[in-house]
Amino acid sequence: MPTPSPATWSIRRLTPRDLTACADLSENRGWPREEHKWGFLLTAGQGYGIDDPEGGLIGACVVTRYGPPERPDLAAIGMVLIAERHARQGIGRHLMRHVLTAQGTTPLTLHATPTGRPLYEELGFKTTGRAEMLLGHLTPRGPEPEASTRAATAEDLSAILRLDEEVFGSDRTPLITRLPAFADQLRVAEEDGRITGYAAAWPNMHTHVVGPLIARDTRTAQSLIASLAAGTDRPLRTDIDVRHEELLTWAKERGLASVAFNSVMTYGIPELPGDWQRRFAPLTVAAG
Numbered sequence: 001m002p003t004p005s006p007a008t009w010s011i012r013r014l015t016p017r018d019l020t021a022c023a024d025l026s027e028n029r030g031w032p033r034e035e036h037k038w039g040f041l042l043t044a045g046q047g048y049g050i051d052d053p054e055g056g057l058i059g060a061c062v063v064t065r066y067g068p069p070e071r072p073d074l075a076a077i078g079m080v081l082i083a084e085r086h087a088r089q090g091i092g093r094h095l096m097r098h099v100l101t102a103q104g105t106t107p108l109t110l111h112a113t114p115t116g117r118p119l120y121e122e123l124g125f126k127t128t129g130r131a132e133m134l135l136g137h138l139t140p141r142g143p144e145p146e147a148s149t150r151a152a153t154a155e156d157l158s159a160i161l162r163l164d165e166e167v168f169g170s171d172r173t174p175l176i177t178r179l180p181a182f183a184d185q186l187r188v189a190e191e192d193g194r195i196t197g198y199a200a201a202w203p204n205m206h207t208h209v210v211g212p213l214i215a216r217d218t219r220t221a222q223s224l225i226a227s228l229a230a231g232t233d234r235p236l237r238t239d240i241d242v243r244h245e246e247l248l249t250w251a252k253e254r255g256l257a258s259v260a261f262n263s264v265m266t267y268g269i270p271e272l273p274g275d276w277q278r279r280f281a282p283l284t285v286a287a288g
Helices: 016-028 035-044 091-103 117-122 154-168 218-229 245-253
Strands: 011-014 046-051 057-066 074-082 108-112 126-136 149-151 185-191 194-204 207-215 236-241 257-267 279-281
Touching (some): 016 057, 035 194, 046 091, 074 091, 117 126, 154 194, 154 207, 207 218, 218 236, 218 245, 236 245, 236 257
Parallel strands (some): 074 108, 207 236
Antiparallel strands (some): 011 046, 126 236, 126 257, 185 194, 236 279
């Protein structure tokens, strides 16, 4: 029987009820199941999927939109996956074109692996930056200048939201308000009673992912990472904007190793909004 054309595959919206199918698809492609992250993204964002007649999903992705619901400022695409036996048949292109159409004129961003980048370039995405993934146990190297950090409280949420919107360049309230339940740690840096940065560490398989990481300067970012590391025995994983060379050097000198590089790509805008100098790491590369 001939393989159906990708254009004939129906694409539907996913819901949290599709969590197991999404995790199965991740496992099919050799990724960790990442059920905790899938659950977060399917709740905070819009999932798109193609059902496999034999059960499960042929393909899936998630879009997380920021700004006013009726007219988003930006949308991040992530978790683009096609089942192994359907790979290299144009289904990923079909899924992405559907997403582009569904998002209309909303500017888009994504983190692309070297394997996925050619498809995104074909669709009109441009590389506007790079992120370096680090992994390992952070080992202190004697006394260092530190910014004051502490665990975040419910009373800090409004200040965190204001800082996040200022630095990210768009309102991420639906995402950030879910952080206290999603993350194992949420910490803030402050000076003279004013919050100057914040960071979370959330569980992903055997690691803790550090993100978002927003800070006034490199010293503050270092202090937030060190304080999160002190609260876990798991390896840390994070994706640092390569322009933050000082932070990357500091982390590598303390035990984090470079694992991979991803291209930060945009569609419909020349570069990401906000203040990159205070935006050190995303919550997850799947959501920007």
